[in-house]
Amino acid sequence: MEILSSIWASILSILNESGLLFLFEGEGWKNAIMIAVACFLLYLAIGKQFEPLLLLPIAFGMLLVNLPLSGVMDVPLTELKLAAPVSGSDLAVASATELAKYGQIVMPDGNTYVEVAHSGGLLYYLYLGVKLGIYPPLIFLGIGAMSDFGPLLANPKSFILGAAAQIGIFATFCGAILLGFPAKVAGAIAIIGGADGPTAIYVTSKLAAEYLGPIAVAAYSYMALVPIIQPPIMRALTTKKERAVVMTQLRKVSKTEKIMFPIIVTIVVALLLPSAAPLVGMLMLGNLMRESGVVKRISDAAQNELMNIVTIFLGVTVGATARAEVFLKTETLMIVGLGLAAFCLGTAFGVIFGKLMYLFTGGKVNPLIGSAGVSAVPMAARVSQKVGQETDPNNYLLMHALGPNVAGVIGSAVAAGVLLAVLK
Amino acid sequence: MLTVFTPFVQSELFDDKGMLMAVITVSGIVIVFAILVLLIFIFYAYGAIFRIFTQGSEPKKAEAPKQSVPVQAPVAATPQPLSDGEIPGEIIAVIAAAIASLDDGKTYRVKKVSRARTPVAGRTAWAASGLFENTRPF
Numbered sequence: 001m002e003i004l005s006s007i008w009a010s011i012l013s014i015l016n017e018s019g020l021l022f023l024f025e026g027e028g029w030k031n032a033i034m035i036a037v038a039c040f041l042l043y044l045a046i047g048k049q050f051e052p053l054l055l056l057p058i059a060f061g062m063l064l065v066n067l068p069l070s071g072v073m074d075v076p077l078t079e080l081k082l083a084a085p086v087s088g089s090d091l092a093v094a095s096a097t098e099l100a101k102y103g104q105i106v107m108p109d110g111n112t113y114v115e116v117a118h119s120g121g122l123l124y125y126l127y128l129g130v131k132l133g134i135y136p137p138l139i140f141l142g143i144g145a146m147s148d149f150g151p152l153l154a155n156p157k158s159f160i161l162g163a164a165a166q167i168g169i170f171a172t173f174c175g176a177i178l179l180g181f182p183a184k185v186a187g188a189i190a191i192i193g194g195a196d197g198p199t200a201i202y203v204t205s206k207l208a209a210e211y212l213g214p215i216a217v218a219a220y221s222y223m224a225l226v227p228i229i230q231p232p233i234m235r236a237l238t239t240k241k242e243r244a245v246v247m248t249q250l251r252k253v254s255k256t257e258k259i260m261f262p263i264i265v266t267i268v269v270a271l272l273l274p275s276a277a278p279l280v281g282m283l284m285l286g287n288l289m290r291e292s293g294v295v296k297r298i299s300d301a302a303q304n305e306l307m308n309i310v311t312i313f314l315g316v317t318v319g320a321t322a323r324a325e326v327f328l329k330t331e332t333l334m335i336v337g338l339g340l341a342a343f344c345l346g347t348a349f350g351v352i353f354g355k356l357m358y359l360f361t362g363g364k365v366n367p368l369i370g371s372a373g374v375s376a377v378p379m380a381a382r383v384s385q386k387v388g389q390e391t392d393p394n395n396y397l398l399m400h401a402l403g404p405n406v407a408g409v410i411g412s413a414v415a416a417g418v419l420l421a422v423l424k
Numbered sequence: 425m426l427t428v429f430t431p432f433v434q435s436e437l438f439d440d441k442g443m444l445m446a447v448i449t450v451s452g453i454v455i456v457f458a459i460l461v462l463l464i465f466i467f468y469a470y471g472a473i474f475r476i477f478t479q480g481s482e483p484k485k486a487e488a489p490k491q492s493v494p495v496q497a498p499v500a501a502t503p504q505p506l507s508d509g510e511i512p513g514e515i516i517a518v519i520a521a522a523i524a525s526l527d528d529g530k531t532y533r534v535k536k537v538s539r540a541r542t543p544v545a546g547r548t549a550w551a552a553s554g555l556f557e558n559t560r561p562f
Contacts, residue, residue: 156467159460166456170449177445187448257474264466272459407460414459418452 019068030324031066037327038063038319041217050224054197054315058220061123061319062213073127073320076120083112127317131209135314136202137282142307143198143409144286145299147377149261151403154250157357158369162407164353165373166415168193168346173419176338181331184208187419189335192219193342194412195226195374199279201318203416207423213322214332218339226379227386229340230347230371234387237351238367242358243391245366247400255291262288269414275424276417280410346374350404372401375408511537 015021022028041059045052064072081094083104094102094114102114129135152158169190176186188204188211200219204212222229235243262284270277289299354370368388372380384401520534 153467153471156464156471159464160457163457163460167453170452173448173452174445177441183444183448254474254478257471260470261467264470265463268463268466269459272462273455410463411456411460414456415452418455419448422448422451 017069019070022068027324028068030328031068034066034322034324034327035063038066044224051220053311054220055224057312057315058217058319061316062217062322063319064123064316065320065323070121072121072123073323074118074121074124076124077118079116079118081114081116083114086111123317123320126313127320129310129313130201130205130212130317130321133202133205133278135310135317136198136205137278138306138310139198139314140279140282140413141286142302142310143377144262144283144288145290145302146307147283147287147290147406147409148402149287149406150253150258151250151399152406153253153257153261155400155403157365158403159407159411160357161350161353161370161373161404162409162411163373164370165346165350165404165408166194166411167349168342168344168374169412169415169419171345172338172342175341179334179338181334182208184423185211187423188215189338190342191215191412191416191419192222192335192339193346193374194408194415195219195223195343195346195376195380196409196412197223198314199375199412199416201314202279203419206420209321210326211331211335212318213327214335215339216318217322218336221336222339222343223376223379226374226376227383229343230380230383231387233344233347234351234368234371234383237348238355240391242355242367243388244395245358245363246392246395247364247366247369247397250399250403255293258291259288262291265410269410269417273414273417273421275420276413279413279416283409283413343374347371350374350408366395366397366400369397369401369404372405373408373411375405375412377405377409378402380408381405 023032038059041055041062044050045055045059064070080091081098082089082091083094083099085093089111091113094116098114098116102116105113105115107113172193173186173190176189177183181189184207188200188208191200191203192215194200197216197219201212201216204215208215266277266281266284269280286299286302289295289302350370350373351367352370353373354365354367357365357370358367366384366388368384369381371387372384374380381398381401381404385396385398388395388397516534516537519537520532523532
């Protein structure tokens, strides 16, 4: 009988220390909701294949951090303990192991204390890469190594469309201010309109780190939903005649031009807007490694191994910032709404400027390529191609849309630089 | 350090919402456009200069082989044309073989070969087919 009661006591003890009990206490229900949200995002990533490369680790990070007592994002702490029992003190007494491990300090009150260090959770340390702004530029290095700026060089006018699509960012900034968000948070929310995940994370980590979870989830969700969000706006703003424009074949760009491109862009952008240098510089370094052809090994590493490793760390740690107490607020819904507005406005301004180019060139530019000015490489360019083929199945806009698409990456990095320079 | 612009007095700027929105929106849009328009000019100029230099060097490259290759060699290698004087017999044979290979080697006789213009966005059938193959995944 005594054995049974001991077993029962040990089972109760385990249950009392488990996270399961926490779910049914106090505000544990919030964690339960977040676990459900994480599972839904996992379904979208796996079942619907919405940006699975990032949504899957983000959702799993969200799941891990909301499992009670998992401690994956615990901050490292130093606990002060007494070296020997002192009557009337509430402080705990250090164990023999702790006494042997940590140094003892004699305080002015005459008592001897021990500073016991508790290490942080695994994801806390990995998160430092986000907090210190390391991962997003590394992702940009990989993107640069994977990007072909040839279409942009063949038609430099595409830069205009990449700039036009950034107007949505600044329009949304105004919306966020009017809704009562502080300036820095408004800047972080607005950058969702750049449709560029790493840029959004970089800016948010610098301006409003506490909003990283909702903003990253919103940014990547909208990037995944590009094929659903953009086409209705594109169709609404263009006529059938405009959508049917067949653009002339792009000129061939030489290797020397492609090599000089990243060097010139880095010099110009970093001189004019130094705060954009980390993002643009890494993007262009990756591209120079690709185009130079002399460092194929590290170019391959940047495109594959480095990119994949950083994507895992970035995704899982950003997801881990979406704790219940931060995520389950009405502000999150507002961020999601403003992010959608930013994205739609960016698309709309891109198409409107595409229409202007259509007018000024005498109908040689198909306005549909303007929507690719929001970054989201290459998804936004694919959408231009797809919507163009709805009108004329033999119209191939992909290469033409890739110009504004990669210009949008540079444009959103420049817009991020502006926000950081003014708001930080 | 040389200070060209007076820096923002941020606390004052942030107090006035209207001023804040105007400053960020206008300066943001102007700077983004200015930098990207500057890049347009740079790359147009760069592309133009590059093409001038490339065009200047192209004729030299074209002249070089002429000096080393004997004039009579291509004439000897030219296949006999058909009676209509347009398509060599070897080419007809290759076309017939390509068609036969698609149908378990049945024997075909080529009676007429004519050029079919395919108005597919100004591309030939082969170019359109290649483009279609390469963009199908998108």
